[in-house]
Amino acid sequence: MPYASHLRTRRSRIGHPLRRWALGALLATLAGCSTLPLPELHPPVPTHWRQAPPSATPAAPTDLRGWWRAFHDASLNALIDRALADNLDVAQAMERLEAARALHRTAGAQFLPQLRAKTEDVPDPDASASFFVAGFDALWELNLFGRGTAERRMARGDLDAAASDLRAARVSLVAEVTRDWLDLRAAQQQEQWLTRIRDMRRQQYLMLQTRQRLRLAGAQDVDRARAALAQADAALVEPRDAIDASAQQLATLLGQAEPDPAWFKAAPMPTLGAWRLHSLPADLLRSRPEILHAQAEVLRTAGEAGLARANRYPSLALGGSLIWSTSLQAHRPTDDNAVASIGPVINIPLFDWGMRAAQAHAKEHELKASVLAYRQTVLQGVAEVETALGRLRRQAEYERHCTEAAAALGHADDVMARRAALKLAGPMDQAESAIASDQAALAQVQARASHGLAFVALFKALGGAPLPAGDPSERTQERD
Template identity: 30%
Template sequence: MRTNFLWVPLVVFLSACTMGPDFQHPELQTPSQWSKSPAAAAEAAHAVAVPEPVDTRWWNSFGDPLLTELVARAMDSNLDIKIALARLAESRAQLGQTRAAEYPTVNGNASYTRQLESADGVIGLLGGSGTSTATDTNGLGGRQGGVPQSSGTALPPFSLYQYGFDASWELDLWGRVRRSTENAKASVDAQNEARHDAIVSTAAEVARDYLNLRGTQAKLRITRENLAFAQRTVQLTSERARHGLATDLDVANAQSQAESNAAEIPQGEQQEAQLINAIGILLGEYPQALAAQLKEPPVVPAVPPRVPVGLPSELARRRPDIRQAEAQLHAATANIGAAKADFFPKITLSGSAAMQATQFSNLGDWDARSFSLGPSISIPIFEGGRLRATLALREAQQQEAAITYRKTVLSAFKEVDDAMTGFAAEQRRRDRLEASVQASRRALDLANKRYVRGISNYLDVLTAQKTLLTNEQQWVDSTATISTNLVSLYKALGGGWDVVAEEGAPPGHD
């Protein structure tokens, strides 16, 4: 009896063994400050980046209620977010499947069979007498259930009733199941971060498309205003030509400019429709479903004067893609332990208990009981190199995941640096374009006055009109680009998923 109890601490000790390396959070050497901060070179009128906590509701900083509404609707209706949520549910179900291997399996069973034994089969080989009849009704043979036995002659058919249960449990001595569960948990974490990344990307795409839409609409407004001006110029030039104050060439040039302006409108309207459709898709709507709502006055929302960007050391904890890459590295590390555990024996405890009788009324008798209990062991002896190849595969996958994590971190810092640089540079570019627009307006005014007075020909007016239209459109493009660059910066910083995920996700999904 003492010997049996000695196995208990041994089993407990072996159950605590876990093969393979334990996951360690990667150590990052991050810079103490951003390498290129717009605050250093920004002028007084420019928005500047400040080392303050990242705005978790950054879309509100544009001061556009419609943009805020669209982002909120996208969080509830975007199909990519819903797909990510479904995949998260899948990974959690897979975790449940994997975790089930930690526990014993117990199955109940019941059966009824009507059976006829062959006289030339096993029963005949037993050499039973054809005239013997057993008095025990709970089994087979000479003393089993009253079934007559014979040698060389067929036996009469009989019935067999049975019910009971069986159980089995694999002892996780080397941690194979624990490592598999660890891998499944890390996979759930990775999929959850993929959902967070979908939230960040969706918010950024909605904001970017909305800002580009407002920029396109503003350019359309400028083009229509220039078209109206060009049409008035055609009328004026035609009137002057009738009085001999202008040539037919001047009239043709004026008409050419008007038609050129008119030709730009269909292209702008096409871009407007495409952007409205893009926003609709992000909100789970059919094409042009938001056309009426998005036909408001085309004003590009202004950027906030201060842009909080946090500290570089916070980026890895905030960016969902970095967190996802870390979880994938964790999962790959756990797989190594599971692969190493496959080299060792598998011990399974199995048992069954049942009641069996040839008469249904005898199923409750104590003599109808049967049971079995015992361990089984499976030892890998020859696998043709499969186990070693699997281990090599898992180790290579872990190395790949580690490199991917490093690449993801570097890419994240690059995206932030590029976004900061682009945000500051575009503000300086818009300053120059604004000065250019003012100069172009003065040039057009002077060219018109000189033409009316007969001092210069219409070519100067035409050139000034084209220059003004180009500069105004570039200024609008730059204004929209500043806003979209700010969206790219917010996306690169990874802000927004925590608030939306906390407030918008169904219960139990975080």
Template identity: 30%
Template sequence: MSSAKENHHPTPGLSRSAVLRARSVCVALMLTGALAGCAVGPDYGGPPRPDLPSHWSSKTASHRDAGKLDRWWLRLRDPLLNRLIEEAVQANPDVAKAKAVVREARATLQQTAAGLFPSVSGTASVTNNKTSASSSSALVDSAPYTLHQASFDSSWELDLFGGTQRSIEAALRGEQSSEEDLRDSLVTLIGDVAAYYVEARGYQARIALAQRTSVSQRDTEKLTRSKYEAGSGNAVDLAKATAQAASTEANVPTYQAALAADIHRLGILLGRPPNGVASLLAQSAPVPAPRMPLPTGLPADLLLSRPDVASAERKLAQATAKIGEAEADRYPAVSLTGSVGTSALRTGDLAKYSSVSWSVGPSVTVPVFDAGKRQAAVRIAEAQRDQAFATFHSTLLTALEDVENALVSLSRERVRATKLTEAAKNYREAARLSRSLFETGSASFIDVLDAERSLYSAEDSLIQSKVSAAKDYISLAKALGGGWTDPVDISTPIIVDANTGPHWRETVK
């Protein structure tokens, strides 16, 4: 029976050992298929391709190859952000956990593939013996003697109906899914680090704006107080000027608390204590402003570029293989068993032909009656395959939604930022003119108050818009599956045990 046809590319960024291991397993599968001659259960025909739109709905989408998203965060042009992402990839606990899951999946594949080969075990013993025999007149004791024994036993279950082959297919696809999950954790991590970093820079900018504005508003308060003391002002204007400056100053503690929360989160993402990166962000810096568009590719590209979609597809392939694994359990199992043993009174006699015994032969196990247990196992596997397909379909639709939302949000936010820039520029001029006229007595204080309040609101909104645009850019990169593409070392465990050989056990702690 032909093997399953799959269109799966090796996961970018992972070591070549996974690819080599997959190839060796595929060779083993081919050899087993040639020996067994058939397999039961459905063959996986490759990734399903539901109806997908031919293009993104947004006119701003760049339909160039979406695979060219390597190190997309470099487009934000912030060296410190690059440094934080590099460290997060190496030290984040969630990434470390995902690496351990890959190691577990690879070990599971190796363990499952061992079922293709015979198992051989050897035993040896040396025993002191004495026997007694009774006769009609007395009990006769024989002289003690030492018996030396050695034997080798082997067994090999023939994969006649492809059950082991299907088990290996399932394990291989599980390994591929775990590698995609690792890539997905990197996509999420890099996006989170970039988003929290942008937010932190945004709060720094809003704190600086509030402090600058409050200084200007305190100057207006002093001017109003001077007019009041000179008799050309009134107490109402003075109270309003004081209240406006205090209201602006009250925003600073709120922004500082939000800034601290973002810095703490960045520390955790980097595997550090909450204040682990506080010193790195002590100095303010501009909000990162990307200018290069991201290549979005086509909707069909998400089948390979989004690791969560790729992982869900591999889980579907795994669930399909498990149907054949359950189906094969309903068929007879044939095993070849053999043993060779030798026993002698002296060690040197163990190799003599007269002391050797052997046995070899097949054994067949046929399911006769199990009250439908095996049939139910097949139905369970089929239902789990349907669940995996539904999960894959849902994940793909969610991926399409994420990209469309990010494209629209980024496009509209850029339009909004343009308008806010124009508004801030005009409010700045209005505030300057109203203040000059107020100083000469040609304008009322209400005009000054309104102009300063509007200017502060417009400039604060402009900062928030820059943050939103940068975060929408990051969201689009995440939605397209952009992430880490460099090789990732997954071979080193988190905990390296020492002295694992035979040793005296210490007191249990």
């Protein structure tokens, strides 16, 4: 039969247009009514922060995407910009996000018409002839029982998970750079004060040696002074080690092998300026990477559950082919033949239906578990922020007390210096007063560093970090 006549015959078998419309409406109904609905998440977030600082603080709200600028340190700002551009962990997360985007763009492609060209060498069963066969195969699987929605949900879940991983990498990077920079500057300040204390201890030791030679001090006093000097020298090891470690860690975060020499030049430690928190607990659902990842896991698991549910039912596709063949035997010529065909392709689960039903039930339980995991992640995020808020408030109080103590001892040291100038106090008394003042200043540096680190921990818990260029600031869960 000629190809055109054969095709007309096939078309005549399809039936009246009304029946085709009825069949299309039925398939559309089957495709939509069986979609598994997404579960309600019901995130357990409180209405306000229990440990929130007073809202009357005279400061502009601190930007969650630029919170480190509250330290007013241009060098820190430049370091974070360099780290966001050059950090290798962030670069890896960006590549994984691009991979997820590429797969997301093709989600549901199996429900588009597929066309395949093929050639093959086919022998007769009696091995008396051989034929060359060429043609096209076409297949169009219909999106029934929510299969397409399930595929899109899985792809979207993977995409959102990759996006949350990138955000987590950026949040962690910004927090680590800020923390290491504060540690570096604090260690440099500690080294300076400990050096002053060590010098005063050496001066005391030398004075006691002189007094011992004059028989004005005993050997026990000299031994104690020598021990204090040795302890002062030993105390310098810790900040110097912290300087090297912080500088090397900063270099790693910036994607370079060696620290910048400028980092080793001592400079004042960044001081936290006025700030005000305007973030609410509900904002965690859009900013904290762990919560975003748990939400993406719910969406992906919902897609898997929907696909397992759809696999319990038949799959229907429209197939067609056009095949042309000719003999490869020169001594046995045959006419070229072209055959076209079109018709439905139906796959009905029979003997493995029970296994498919069990898989569907298992995926439904995994979906419920992912929702519970999401709620647990929200609770953990709220608890971490509340803990960080409380610690930040207490560290601010501790720094204030240390500052008051340093100011009082500094004033006392000034008084002692004037008394020594008037010969009303001896050099040993003046040295002890200076050491006490320096130790108070050292404690103030440590308190200021702890206060700054508590601030870093708070905004890391809040998920504060700049978003990648071109990405939306908020992401909402897919709804059908």
